[in-house]
Amino acid sequence: MPVRIPAAISRPSAFALPVALFGPVLALLAGSPRAQSVDVAPAYHPEGPAAQYAEVYFGDPVTFELALPGLTHAQSQAQASSWLSLAALSSAKLAAPIPLGPNAALWLDPAKLVLSGVPPSLELKGVFQPFAGAPQIDVYAQGVHLRLSDQKLYTSPPLHVRALAAPSAGGADVMRPRGALAGGATAVWYDAPTNEYRLRWDAPGGADWLEYVLDLDHGGFAKGTLRVFEKHSGLQVLQAGGVFYAQGFGVNLWSPQQFETNAQHVLEAHGVTGKTAWFHWRDEAPKLGGGTSVHRRRHEFTLHGRALEVNVRGLDASGGSAADNYYAWRLGNVSAQQGQPAPTFKPVHVAYMDQIGITLVANDWFHSGFVDLFRSNSAQHAPAQFSVLGNAASYTELMQYTRASDATISLLGESGWVGVSREISDLFVETSAPPSPRASQLSRKIGVTFSGSPEQGISYAEESAKIAQLRSFGFDDVYLFKFNWMRFGTNRRATTHVPPMPQGGTVGEFTTLVQDAVAAGWRIALYTDLFSLDQAQGLDDNPNYSENSLHYENFEDGLKLNDLTYRKGFGMLVNPSIPNSPSYFSRILAPRRALKHWEREAKTFVDVYGSNAAYFDVNCISAPDLIVTASGDNVGGALNQDARSPSDRTLRGAIRSYKSLYQHAGERSGGATVGEGSFVGFDARFDTFYAGYLDGTYRTLSTGGPPTNPATSGQIQPVVPDYELQCVRGKHYGFGLGQPQRFFTTGFTVPLIDPLLAEYRATQISYAHNGYLISNAQLTEGGEYVTIPEQVKEYYLFRSLQNEWANGQIASVRYRAGAPGSPWLTLSQALKSGLDLVHPVIKQEWTNGLVVIVNHAQSNVVELGITLPTHGWIALNPNTGYINLAALVPATGKLGHLVFAPNYMLADGNGTAFTCNGVIGQTTLLKVVRYDTGLKLTEQHDGTMLIR
Numbered sequence: 001m002p003v004r005i006p007a008a009i010s011r012p013s014a015f016a017l018p019v020a021l022f023g024p025v026l027a028l029l030a031g032s033p034r035a036q037s038v039d040v041a042p043a044y045h046p047e048g049p050a051a052q053y054a055e056v057y058f059g060d061p062v063t064f065e066l067a068l069p070g071l072t073h074a075q076s077q078a079q080a081s082s083w084l085s086l087a088a089l090s091s092a093k094l095a096a097p098i099p100l101g102p103n104a105a106l107w108l109d110p111a112k113l114v115l116s117g118v119p120p121s122l123e124l125k126g127v128f129q130p131f132a133g134a135p136q137i138d139v140y141a142q143g144v145h146l147r148l149s150d151q152k153l154y155t156s157p158p159l160h161v162r163a164l165a166a167p168s169a170g171g172a173d174v175m176r177p178r179g180a181l182a183g184g185a186t187a188v189w190y191d192a193p194t195n196e197y198r199l200r201w202d203a204p205g206g207a208d209w210l211e212y213v214l215d216l217d218h219g220g221f222a223k224g225t226l227r228v229f230e231k232h233s234g235l236q237v238l239q240a241g242g243v244f245y246a247q248g249f250g251v252n253l254w255s256p257q258q259f260e261t262n263a264q265h266v267l268e269a270h271g272v273t274g275k276t277a278w279f280h281w282r283d284e285a286p287k288l289g290g291g292t293s294v295h296r297r298r299h300e301f302t303l304h305g306r307a308l309e310v311n312v313r314g315l316d317a318s319g320g321s322a323a324d325n326y327y328a329w330r331l332g333n334v335s336a337q338q339g340q341p342a343p344t345f346k347p348v349h350v351a352y353m354d355q356i357g358i359t360l361v362a363n364d365w366f367h368s369g370f371v372d373l374f375r376s377n378s379a380q381h382a383p384a385q386f387s388v389l390g391n392a393a394s395y396t397e398l399m400q401y402t403r404a405s406d407a408t409i410s411l412l413g414e415s416g417w418v419g420v421s422r423e424i425s426d427l428f429v430e431t432s433a434p435p436s437p438r439a440s441q442l443s444r445k446i447g448v449t450f451s452g453s454p455e456q457g458i459s460y461a462e463e464s465a466k467i468a469q470l471r472s473f474g475f476d477d478v479y480l481f482k483f484n485w486m487r488f489g490t491n492r493r494a495t496t497h498v499p500p501m502p503q504g505g506t507v508g509e510f511t512t513l514v515q516d517a518v519a520a521g522w523r524i525a526l527y528t529d530l531f532s533l534d535q536a537q538g539l540d541d542n543p544n545y546s547e548n549s550l551h552y553e554n555f556e557d558g559l560k561l562n563d564l565t566y567r568k569g570f571g572m573l574v575n576p577s578i579p580n581s582p583s584y585f586s587r588i589l590a591p592r593r594a595l596k597h598w599e600r601e602a603k604t605f606v607d608v609y610g611s612n613a614a615y616f617d618v619n620c621i622s623a624p625d626l627i628v629t630a631s632g633d634n635v636g637g638a639l640n641q642d643a644r645s646p647s648d649r650t651l652r653g654a655i656r657s658y659k660s661l662y663q664h665a666g667e668r669s670g671g672a673t674v675g676e677g678s679f680v681g682f683d684a685r686f687d688t689f690y691a692g693y694l695d696g697t698y699r700t701l702s703t704g705g706p707p708t709n710p711a712t713s714g715q716i717q718p719v720v721p722d723y724e725l726q727c728v729r730g731k732h733y734g735f736g737l738g739q740p741q742r743f744f745t746t747g748f749t750v751p752l753i754d755p756l757l758a759e760y761r762a763t764q765i766s767y768a769h770n771g772y773l774i775s776n777a778q779l780t781e782g783g784e785y786v787t788i789p790e791q792v793k794e795y796y797l798f799r800s801l802q803n804e805w806a807n808g809q810i811a812s813v814r815y816r817a818g819a820p821g822s823p824w825l826t827l828s829q830a831l832k833s834g835l836d837l838v839h840p841v842i843k844q845e846w847t848n849g850l851v852v853i854v855n856h857a858q859s860n861v862v863e864l865g866i867t868l869p870t871h872g873w874i875a876l877n878p879n880t881g882y883i884n885l886a887a888l889v890p891a892t893g894k895l896g897h898l899v900f901a902p903n904y905m906l907a908d909g910n911g912t913a914f915t916c917n918g919v920i921g922q923t924t925l926l927k928v929v930r931y932d933t934g935l936k937l938t939e940q941h942d943g944t945m946l947i948r
Contacts, residue, residue, distance in 0.1 A: 092111075177427050216267075277300070448470070592653070719837060
């Protein structure tokens with residue numbers, strides 16, 4: 001009988017019985033209390049543990065677990081031989097059961113029924129596979145048990161199992177260095193006389209070359225320790241890396257070198273396939289108390305351009321027990337060739353990629369070895385930390401395989417890259433993902449955040465009035481972020497934020513606020529978190545997450561540790577209206593369930609309020625395992641350790657879940673998806689690598705500065721925009737440099753004074769970030785982050801400049817010192833020469849003819865005949881006549897701002913008379929004249945803007 005269900009389930013250990021044979025079995029009746037059950041794992045039980053409803057995902061191995069009458073599944077296994085047990089499956093359930101006796105009833109549609117025998121384990125293993133065009137599959141299961149001693153029949157209540165499509169966006173993405181795309185000739189071969197594998201790259205015309213050498217005669221490499229020599233640089237580009245091993249359950253933890261010594265390693269096979277040299281090892285390690293543990297692994301070294309990809313894969317059937325197994329992996333160190341003196345090592349941080357370890361060796365070669373987290377099967381990792389160990393330097397990640405609640409680990413699976421070059425740009429790491437279809441929406445948008453809180457007296461009506469004011473200033477291209485609107489405030493982080501906070505006004509007023517932004521042609525996104533869940537259990541009234549047995553809702557969406565306690569999220573006050581009242585910790589929301597919660601919220605965000613973009617807080621700032629909560633108690637971030645949960649246990653799984661969330665939110669809202677910029681320590685940054693799914697962020701310099709550590713604030717970091725301009729912009733857009741408190745050290749007040757604004761904007765322009773302002777929805781400067789004229793200036797300084805950036809690609813970036821006659825240097829030259837990159841002069845040339853020069857030096861500089869003060873700039877394009885400058889006016893020696901754009905002119909003497917020609921002619925304060933609409937804006941001495 002053809003049935004769809006077996007086609008949807010792969011059952012390697014089960015067999016199907018014809019329904020005709022079931023008839024005699026059903027005729028056998030017996031009497032006994034019905035207590036048996038059937039369950040499936042790993043699975044979610046969103047309606048509670050006893051609701052007979054479970055959700056699983058396509059492609060995940062699952063196990064149907066049967067229990068005998070009056071026993072648990074585990075207890076039943078010992079008595080299974082006394083019973084004949086079958087699993088009944090169907091794609092349909094009856095409205096009412098067919099009685100089969102006092103203890104047996106058939107709930108499943110007999111026309112679609114399939115019976116499968118189960119082994120003595122009372123477990124039926126399989127994998128749900130999707131049908132073409134089916135977003136989900138519903139299966140109903142019952143356990144059927146015949147006691148052999150008295151021929152009595154029992155059936156379990158029906159279990160409804162829904163198989164869903166797993167979040168899988170980005171499954172083919174890789175993190176790779178730009179050197180992997182280098183042109184030229186490549187060759188990979190085995191050199192028999194030297195017993196070496198060699199992987200060689202030659203640049204076109206022979207201008208450069210690299211040759212990686214894998215020496216089988218080296219004792220360490222022959223035993224599976226990572227060791228790679230590169231001939232041109234003369235460096236051991238990988239040394240002392242490889243797998244870490246746990247003897248027992250972590251009784252003895254061996255480093256790669258200790259594992260090399262304490263275990264036996266057999267190189268079973270090796271060879272070359274295409275551009276890959278591969279090796280198979282069998283590792284035999286002694287167990288505590290006697291015996292031997294045997295595991296196998298495969299190493300692959302693949303040449304891509306000038307970069308070497310390193311893959312390690314476990315060859316066992318599964319990860320298996322965490323005892324006597326691999327427990328970690330790292331790429332290793334960089335060092336001089338054996339016998340050579342130790343070179344100098346210097347760590348290099350590249351802005352917005354600074355979690356990738358780059359080392360300048362001997363002030364000559366740049367070296368990088370990093371792990372591709374997109375493909376990591378680990379459950380946790382320690383980010384790259386620079387250290388010098390004798391004649392070697394270490395600057396790479398440690399990937400850790402922590403055990404789940406059933407004491408198992410994931411199968412070893414890691415990919416990394418190593419490379420050397422005299423040009424640092426060859427080591428820039430980018431995602432292979434293309435821009436999302438919505439990323440270009442941001443190229444010309446100015447970011448505006450409404451950050452005022454209704455709890456502080458800001459109403460939705462006031463924010464609607466602020467939208468009207470900005471529209472009257474000609475703000476046509478805006479991406480608006482609405483913070484502080486959810487019921488109980490942002491710190492409650494409930495997964496339902498409707499209705500909006502009542503202190504701000506009615507639902508109608510809030511809807512009007514959103515619709516006003518949409519009517520202006522803006523994109524508007526409403527704050528949400530989807531990293532954590534309120535804990536419920538009577539501590540708040542979130543109706544969409546509950547662990548209360550009287551009403552389960554989205555049960556098991558929170559993440560657990562391997563001791564089955566919940567991961568701790570953010571600290572919450574039980575009663576937020578009472579300061580210093582008792583607190584509790586929220587749950588961490590499983591990344592795999594975040595998309596489901598977004599879709600539920602979108603029914604209000606998008607369908608009712610009408611928002612047309614998406615914003616996410618928290619979950620994009622770091623890799624999923626490095627987001628620190630509970631004052632540091634939650635180690636492992638958003639990774640699952642509950643073996644009975646289908647939540648992501650690996651980094652690659654959690655990253656794909658978040659990518660799916662960002663992608664779906666953009667598709668659902670029709671607008672670009674933006675997230676909170678990383679502001680944690682540089683080693684934990686990850687927002688950049690969500691590019692292609694996350695279209696932009698508040699582009700905070702990730703330095704561990706305020707609010708964590710003022711000594712490392714963005715304000716005092718090197719200004720090095722090469723990576724941002726070459727690898728990120730176009731896929732992922734930055735709004736300003738984030739909130740002022742995450743850029744400046746300490747002590748600033750609002751509205752921001754001119755010198756601070758100049759510094760912020762100069763850095764913003766250096767990185768080609770979009771214009772950005774934060775507003776508390778005030779129509780005058782009181783309570784605003786910048787004055788009303790400066791809000792207008794922010795828009796018109798950046799709107800036309802963003803258009804110039806969008807019409808070209810970066811061609812070159814050069815640096816020099818502020819002293820007259822200082823030479824222009826590439827970033828590589830600047831790093832090697834020791835140029836002060838906190839205070840450089842930067843020159844950018846774009847393919848459309850745009851030239852941008854920004855002065856971060858501590859003195860005036862003259863460029864193109866124009867005097868630029870500290871934090872002054874000039875941007876001009878002779879092809880279009882575009883001019884945008886903040887420079888000293890020759891006649892007065894005072895700062896003036898001037899923009900000549902195709903559709904407007906801006907001039908500001910900043911309090912001093914400024915003869916600027918054009919339609920404005922002369923002004924002392926800010927003036928803007930638009931040619932396309934006739935709008936004229938004039939700053940008044942009282943800080944208001946006259947609109948004509």
